Amino acid sequence: MKNTFRDIELLSAYLDDQLDSSDSARLESRIQSDPELGAVLQDLSNTRALLRKLPSRRAPRNFILTRKMAGLKSPLPRSYPTFRFASVFATFLLIFTYATNFTVPLVMSRTTVVPVYGSGGGCDSCDTSSAAESALAPEAAATEAPSLMQADSAPATEAPSMESSSKLGIQPTEISPLNNSQPAGGDDGFVPPVEEPAPAPIPDTWQLGLIIIAILSGTIAWISRVVADRKFNKQ
Amino acid sequence: MDEQALIQDAQQGNLDAFNTLILTYQNSVFNTAVRILGDDERAADASQDAFLSAFKHINSFRGGSFKAWLMRTVTNACYDELRRQKRRPTTPLEPDTDDGDEIESPRWLADPSMSPSQQMEADELEHAIQHCLNALPTDFRTVVVLADVQGMDYSEVAQAARVPLGTIKSRLARARLKLRECLRSFEELLPESFRLDGDEK
Incomplete structure (x- = not known):
């Protein structure tokens, strides 16, 4: 069977x-x-x-796990969070002080500097400056009322200032020398704006102090962590 | 300290308690791995992986046989190793000689308590049995190693292999049958009292 x-x-x-x-x-x-x-x-x-009956094989080595192998982390030292917070906080403050010292003088200079034109009267350049103003005026008029210009001819829109100034008998070439001569002619009544650097609101010593605090506390936090890790892994 | 207390401590993250458990079971774990994988180095790697995985997942142990739970972990590690082995070129079970040839009868497994001739016979028999184990499908090999080599009972094997008890019975019968067939070709190595005199002879 x-x-x-x-x-x-x-x-x-x-x-x-x-x-x-x-x-x-x-x-x-x-x-x-x-x-x-x-x-x-x-x-x-x-x-x-x-x-x-197969012979029992002995383990060739101990398979015990180290803390590193098991992925166990050492407990944080008590002082570690304080130093870490101090380092991070000082870094933020440092960035804030740099941002403040950069932006505040810029804002201050924009509000205080006023360009001074034509403070003196009865000069030769008065004619030219008024001519320049009159040259600009039609241009402004042209932009304000383009329909009038367009009624005469279509290309007028392309160069309204040239056309209008020629109609008024003012050569456009007279404007450019004037513009070029303005910065050089202190005697012509133009006073260039005096840009005095505004003082930084946060003194450099504070920034230096913050840098020292950030680096020192960061280093102390790192060292305390490394020492704690080494002690933990030796156990 | 009893095993249950050690397990509870290990579940609370006590690595020293878990290491005590490792020292208790490392020979069984390694022996299982070496019989499933048929290679010492890979078995050592799989055992280490198994213990690491066991520590990480020790909270999933809900009671019962800790040995069976550990054997399930090492079995999984062995399966992972076998999958990796398929993707990589294999290395022989035996170490190479200086000339690069395989050592036929591995002296590196020598037991100093035996005479050279006894050692040679034992080595050859062990080698033959391991050869037959390696020839089994992995699932069958795992079951026969756990039941017959490790001496675990059916319920523990079922827990370790995560298969129903009926499947364990069936796989074990098939594995023993296949082993019997395989060992016939090594008849001359078998001790007198273990000669197989089955129905096919």
Whole structure:
């Protein structure tokens, strides 16, 4: 009688005492009547015994875990958060002081510097300056009322100031020398604005102090952390 | 200190308690890994990975057999190693000689308590059994290693392999059958009392 895989499965379980009493009794009676089944049982038993006799291999090394391997971090030193906060806060303050010292003088100079033109009267340049003003006036008029200019000719929109100034008998070339001569002619009544650097609202010594605080407290925080880590990993 | 207390301490992050558990089980874990993988170095790597993973996931242990839970971890580590092995070129089980040839009978496994001839026979038999284990499908090999090499009972094997008890019975029977067939080809190495005299002979 050929043994089926179900028989092998039963024999294997029987070998390990995994059958209930009724199944065991039934199988035992079959084994007694079927020598082939008994031989298979013996083979399975020998195979299991061979496996159980395999020498137990010792671990080649200890597998104990270090704190680093386990990813455990050292507890923070008590002073660490204080120094870290001091470093970060001083850095923010430092950035703020630089921003303040950069922006405040700019704003102050814009509000205080007033260009001074034509403070003196009865000069030769009065004609030219009035001419310049009159030259600018039609241009402004042209931009204010373009419909009038466009009624005469379409290209008028392209160069209204030239056309209007020529109509008024003012050469545009007279304006450019005037513009060029203005900065040089102190005697002509033009006073260039005097830009005095506004004093920085936050003194340099404060900034220096903040830099020192930021670096020192950051360094102390880092050192305390490193020392704590080393102590922790040595344990 | 009892095992349960050590496990509880380890679950609270006590690495020293977990290391005590490692020292208790490292030989079993390594032995399982070496029988599944068939290679000492890979088995050592898998064992280390298994212990690391076990520590990280120790809070998932909800009671029962700690050994079975640990064996499940090492089995998973071995499966990962086998997957990696498939992607990489394999290295032989035996170390190479100076000429680059494989050592047929590995002296590096020598037990000093045996005579040279006994050692050679034992080495060859162990080598033959390991060869037959390696020839088994991984799932079958795991079950037979846990049940027959480690001597775990069916419920522990089921817990470690995460398969139902019925599947364990079936796989174990198939694995023993296949091993029996394989070991027939090494009949001359088998001790007299272990000669296989099955129905096919």
